[in-house]
Amino acid sequence: MNRAVYSxxxxxxxxxxxxGLFFQLGARFIAAVQVIVYAGAxxxxxxxxxxxxxxxxxxxxxxxxxxxxxFALAFAVLFTLILFQAADRWTAAxxxxxxxxxxxxxxxxxxxxxxxxxxxxxxxxxxxxVTSILxxxxxxxxxxxxxxxxxKE
Numbered sequence: 259m260n261r262a263v264y265s266x267x268x269x270x271x272x273x274x275x276x277x278g279l280f281f282q283l284g285a286r287f288i289a290a291v292q293v294i295v296y297a298g299a300x301x302x303x304x305x306x307x308x309x310x311x312x313x314x315x316x317x318x319x320x321x322x323x324x325x326x327x328x329f330a331l332a333f334a335v336l337f338t339l340i341l342f343q344a345a346d347r348w349t350a351a352x353x354x355x356x357x358x359x360x361x362x363x364x365x366x367x368x369x370x371x372x373x374x375x376x377x378x379x380x381x382x383x384x385x386x387x388v389t390s391i392l393x394x395x396x397x398x399x400x401x402x403x404x405x406x407x408x409x410k411e
Contacts, residue, residue: 262308266301273297287371310404 273296280289378386 263305266304266308269304270297270301273301285370287374306400 273292277289277292277297280286280292
């Protein structure tokens with residue numbers, strides 16, 4: 259179980275580094291959301307799931323080793339396709355020496371948040387509501403599973 263918990267803690271560090279990148283790019287609100295939502299709430303959920311599943315009880319089956327070559331082949335094909343796509347659009351020289359597009363941040367305080375809210379609640383209202391319902395169903399499912407687990411004991 260320690261390896262799973264350490265992996266989750268390492269993922270928190272990765273989320274923090276991503277938030278740092280957002281902060282350096284001038285997206286301070288997105289950096290704060292990254293820390294609060296991902297490094298905070300989502301990782302607490304991951305840790306609860308790790309503790310609930312008890313990874314030490316799972317036995318490694320040799321039959322799982324048969325799937326590794328298939329996954330490796332699929333990964334190699336996908337990686338090759340991505341490389342061909344990237345090579346088709348840009349050459350290495352263009353990527354390394356080409357001009358870098360720098361855009362200015364919002365010209366007024368809170369402009370980034372206002373623009374995000376306007377886009378989220380106007381253009382993407384349906385996906386936002388569907389996501390809200392999915393999160394509600396996930397929370398209710400976790401409560402039901404926890405109650406069933408306690409009733410069996």
